[in-house]
Amino acid sequence: MIRTKTMIFLGLTLVLFASFYAFLQDGMAEKTTQQTAQYLHQPVSVDSTKCIATKEFMRANHMRVLNEWRNSSVREGNRIFLAPNGSKLEKSLNTCLGCHKNNKLFCFNCHMYANVKPKCWNCHISAMETP
Amino acid sequence: MMNEERRAFIKKSGLGVLACLGAASGLIPKFSLEKTILPAWDEKPVPGKIRWGMLIDTRKCLEGCQKCVTQCHHVHNVPDFNNRKEEVKWIWKSSYNKVFPTSSQQFQSEKIAGRSYLALCNHCAESPCTRACPTEATFKRWDGIVAMDYHRCIGCRFCMAACPYGSRSFNWQDPRTAIKDPSLAYPTREQGVVEKCNFCSDRLVKGLLPACVEACPQQVMTFGDLNDPKSDIRRLLENNETMQRKPELGTKPSVFYII
Numbered sequence: 274m275i276r277t278k279t280m281i282f283l284g285l286t287l288v289l290f291a292s293f294y295a296f297l298q299d300g301m302a303e304k305t306t307q308q309t310a311q312y313l314h315q316p317v318s319v320d321s322t323k324c325i326a327t328k329e330f331m332r333a334n335h336m337r338v339l340n341e342w343r344n345s346s347v348r349e350g351n352r353i354f355l356a357p358n359g360s361k362l363e364k365s366l367n368t369c370l371g372c373h374k375n376n377k378l379f380c381f382n383c384h385m386y387a388n389v390k391p392k393c394w395n396c397h398i399s400a401m402e403t404p
Numbered sequence: 405m406m407n408e409e410r411r412a413f414i415k416k417s418g419l420g421v422l423a424c425l426g427a428a429s430g431l432i433p434k435f436s437l438e439k440t441i442l443p444a445w446d447e448k449p450v451p452g453k454i455r456w457g458m459l460i461d462t463r464k465c466l467e468g469c470q471k472c473v474t475q476c477h478h479v480h481n482v483p484d485f486n487n488r489k490e491e492v493k494w495i496w497k498s499s500y501n502k503v504f505p506t507s508s509q510q511f512q513s514e515k516i517a518g519r520s521y522l523a524l525c526n527h528c529a530e531s532p533c534t535r536a537c538p539t540e541a542t543f544k545r546w547d548g549i550v551a552m553d554y555h556r557c558i559g560c561r562f563c564m565a566a567c568p569y570g571s572r573s574f575n576w577q578d579p580r581t582a583i584k585d586p587s588l589a590y591p592t593r594e595q596g597v598v599e600k601c602n603f604c605s606d607r608l609v610k611g612l613l614p615a616c617v618e619a620c621p622q623q624v625m626t627f628g629d630l631n632d633p634k635s636d637i638r639r640l641l642e643n644n645e646t647m648q649r650k651p652e653l654g655t656k657p658s659v660f661y662i663i
Contacts, residue, residue: 347551352609
């Protein structure tokens with residue numbers, strides 16, 4: 274007897290859930306609107322004197338890091354990168370060039386050797402072009 | 405007999421539930437079984453979010469002064485080809501009947517019709533260009549700025565056809581040859597992309613006002629958040645008669661003018 278009752282209640286809950294599932298979105302909307310507003314008055318405290326990751330990591334993954342930076346900074350306006358060591362950096366090629374333009378051939382040497390032709394410098398101003 | 409009735413009841417109530425769901429899907433916009441997500445609707449600046457805007461007090465603007473234009477074009481490496489056909493511009497000055505072609509009237513005062521007016525991208529709330537772009541290279545940012553992602557632009561120029569204000573320019577040639585005094589902090593563009601005013605989103609992240617606003621010796625331009633009722637721009641909009649460019653198109657420009 275008790276078992277039948279539980280079965281009936283279970284069935285009823287299932288039916289209720291199924292019929293109200295469609296309205297679930299109504300209750301869950303309007304919670305994610307404000308999150309981006311934080312980027313605005315945030316002071317960009319940029320420390321562009323340290324490298325963002327180890328040499329080995331950057332050698333293998335700099336293109337992924339740059340792609341990720343590009344997408345999040347251009348499209349979401351999130352220009353601040355939190356490095357693993359806790360320092361904050363601006364997501365910009367200028368951040369990299371802050372140190373690496375000491376060596377004017379920094380990007381070019383390796384890309385030439387590997388015959389890779391990235392299009393960064395079609396628009397971004399490279400160390401080769403700065404005085 | 406009993407069972408037959410029950411069966412009929414269940415059938416009918418089931419049909420009833422289905423009918424209710426069908427009606428609800430039509431009546432309730434956020435019905436999850438039938439959801440339409442249009443990016444243009446999603447990203448419309450809503451109250452609570454920022455919507456950057458600009459108010460241009462054309463009464464104060466000096467005739468012949470080009471300081472805002474040169475400063476903007478210097479900061480953003482806008483090329484100058486000295487050729488109307490290949491002209492690239494982010495902000496420019498033009499005559500009354502070119503900036504406000506639909507507001508011209510008969511017997512307009514010479515003083516008003518004879519002045520030149522600043523024009524720039526209106527960063528429309530209902531931007532036609534972002535709808536025309538096939539690659540979402542131009543898109544509406546969360547703060548109301550119509551931004552360009554030059555990495556994605558394929559140079560189809562649909563946005564230029566869609567923009568009713570002529571705010572977009574195409575790079576027919578390599579722009580680098582025509583930049584006299586490049587600013588190294590900002591990239592240039594390359595041949596085959598469309599470019600336009602970015603409302604100085606590069607400066608806003610640093611907490612600076614747009615370059616044109618800062619360069620103006622007369623404080624002609626007021627920049628601020630249109631969604632904040634206490635902002636300077638909203639106060640000026642409250643106390644002055646203002647107008648927008650081609651408001652009848654329903655693009656809801658974020659740039660306002662005091663004539």
